[in-house]
Amino acid sequence: MSDSLGFPWGHQRRFNSYTEHIRKTFGGRMQKVVVDAGFTCPNRDGTKSVGGCTYCNNDAFNPSYCNPVEPLHDQIAKGIEFHSVRYRRATKYLVYFQPYSNTYAPLEKLKELYENALEYPGVAGLVIGTRPDCIDDLTLAYLQELSHRYFIQVEYGVESCSDTTLERINRQHGFALSEEVIRKTHALGIKTGAHFIFGLPGETLDSMLSSVKIISTLPLDTVKFHQLQVVSGTRIEQDFMEHPADFHQFTLEGYIDFIVRFLELLNPAVVVERFSGEIPPRFMPPEEELAAHPRPQRWGLIRYDAVLRLIEKELERRDTWQGKYYM
Numbered sequence: 001m002s003d004s005l006g007f008p009w010g011h012q013r014r015f016n017s018y019t020e021h022i023r024k025t026f027g028g029r030m031q032k033v034v035v036d037a038g039f040t041c042p043n044r045d046g047t048k049s050v051g052g053c054t055y056c057n058n059d060a061f062n063p064s065y066c067n068p069v070e071p072l073h074d075q076i077a078k079g080i081e082f083h084s085v086r087y088r089r090a091t092k093y094l095v096y097f098q099p100y101s102n103t104y105a106p107l108e109k110l111k112e113l114y115e116n117a118l119e120y121p122g123v124a125g126l127v128i129g130t131r132p133d134c135i136d137d138l139t140l141a142y143l144q145e146l147s148h149r150y151f152i153q154v155e156y157g158v159e160s161c162s163d164t165t166l167e168r169i170n171r172q173h174g175f176a177l178s179e180e181v182i183r184k185t186h187a188l189g190i191k192t193g194a195h196f197i198f199g200l201p202g203e204t205l206d207s208m209l210s211s212v213k214i215i216s217t218l219p220l221d222t223v224k225f226h227q228l229q230v231v232s233g234t235r236i237e238q239d240f241m242e243h244p245a246d247f248h249q250f251t252l253e254g255y256i257d258f259i260v261r262f263l264e265l266l267n268p269a270v271v272v273e274r275f276s277g278e279i280p281p282r283f284m285p286p287e288e289e290l291a292a293h294p295r296p297q298r299w300g301l302i303r304y305d306a307v308l309r310l311i312e313k314e315l316e317r318r319d320t321w322q323g324k325y326y327m
Contacts, residue, residue, distance in 0.1 A: 007321060008268050014139070014312060014321040018222060018273040025151075029178040031090035032127060033079030034098045037113050038068035041101035043132060048133075053159075054235040056167060057195070066099070072113065076120045084316065090122040094151060101134040103154075107142060120152060125151025127193075132156050132181040133173045142159055144188040150277055152269045153191035153221070156182060161211045165200050169236070179218065186219035193273070194220050199228030201239055201246040209249070209262060216267035216326065225262075226277035227255055252307070260314050268323030276307045 009016040022030045042048040063125070066075060074093060079092065083090065095117040095256055103110060114126055128143075135154070135315075148150050158178045166174060178194070185192045198208050215223065217266050227250050240247055248260065259275050299307075315321060 004221050008323075009271075016089045016268060016271045016322055018271050021222075021271045024123070026092060028091060028200065029089040030092050030094055031080075032094045032096040033076055033082070033083065034066055034096045035043050035069040035072055035075045035079070035104065036066040036099045036115065037072065037097055039097075039100040039102050041102055041134065043105055043131075043170065043172055044100070049170055051170070051235060052168050053171055054239060055200075057231045057234050064297065068099075073120055076117065076123070080122070081145040089219070091122065092212050093120075093122050094121055094125050094127050094130070094153075095120070096127045101130045102128050103130040103139050104134040107138050110139060111142065114146065118146075127153045127155055129155045129157065129195075131173075132158070132178040135181060135185075139172050140185060140188055143179075143190050144185045147188075147190050151191070153193055154185055155193035155195060155222075155224075156180075156185075158194045158249065159197045160200055160203065161196075161214045162203065162207065165202055168201055168239075182220065186221075191221045192219065193222035193224065195224045195226070197226050197228050198255075199235070199250060201249055202245065203248060205248055205258065207263075209258070212262050212265040212290070214280075216265070216270070220270050222273050224274045225272070226274065229277060229279055231279060234327060252302065252310075256310050258321065259311055260318065263315070263321055263327055264324045266322050267326055268321075272322070274304070275311055278302075278304050 008012070009020070011017065011020045011268055013020060041052065044050060044052045066079075072095075076093070079095060090200075097113075097117075105113075114128075116125060117126060126146075143152055143154065156178060158175070159169065159171065161175050165222045182194060194215075196211070228236075228247070230237050257275065264273075
């Protein structure tokens with residue numbers, strides 16, 4: 001199985017790579033273009049809570065070209081221009097509704113936004129980021145119909161398989177709902193993704209590693225994994241300062257070791273989009289502010305591509321791969 005030609009995903013990389021999966025699906029490079037359609041979420045507007053999840057500051061993850069006051073077509077045009085320098089081979093695009101909960105609106109409003117995006121030349125489909133508690137059967141039925149004509153993927157923020165953790169970070173729903181909605185979405189033939197965070201308060205290295213068994217049973221097409229980043233101005237920053245012992249902080253080397261061990265247990269049928277995240281330095285708590293407090297673990301200014309190379313180098317060094325020990 002260590003022979004690259006024997007990997008079940010049909011390419012030479014040692015994990016089921018999203019880049020290779022998309023290339024195989026579309027016959028070439030497909031680039032995501034993020035748009036901000038001005039959504040909020042029930043954790044912010046008072047429907048369930050206010051202030052959002054404790055770790056959340058979407059401005060730290062939004063590309064500079066996103067501005068919710070601009071029309072979608074203008075954002076898409078700027079996004080394509082932004083990516084054209086780095087990804088010259090991309091000829092088709094997926095519009096990524098990313099910030100906050102992008103199904104949290106009446107169906108007629110969703111139809112207007114989604115179909116407006118799909119009208120843009122070169123757009124082949126949508127990736128829709130949302131929460132499991134912000135989608136209903138009518139919306140899923142509409143997305144199922146769209147999926148017969150376009151590439152449609154719903155990406156759910158799950159974050160953790162632990163109800164204790166979800167309560168602490170103010171998710172306002174349990175893991176059972178995430179599992180139910182993921183299974184329902186998949187059953188309708190809609191491409192289904194999920195996002196998980198490693199290092200949330202109260203979770204140990206062993207508990208994070210054991211979550212791979214749960215994740216591997218879910219009917220997911222894709223997954224994203226991020227290390228927890230303590231973003232300035234979030235409630236989790238205060239939680240970290242008050243209870244630093246509750247947080248497992250990854251060094252870069254420790255995270256690479258963890259990801260390799262996690263991958264070895266992960267269902268090889270699941271396509272991996274990302275292993276880690278990065279945010280602009282301006283969103284990290286300033287050093288002087290933390291001088292008298294415990295400091296979040298920082299990896300410096302290393303970019304995701306460099307982290308990915310280190311992970312792949314370690315997979316090769318250990319002669320291991322995604323699903324090597326999956327049962």
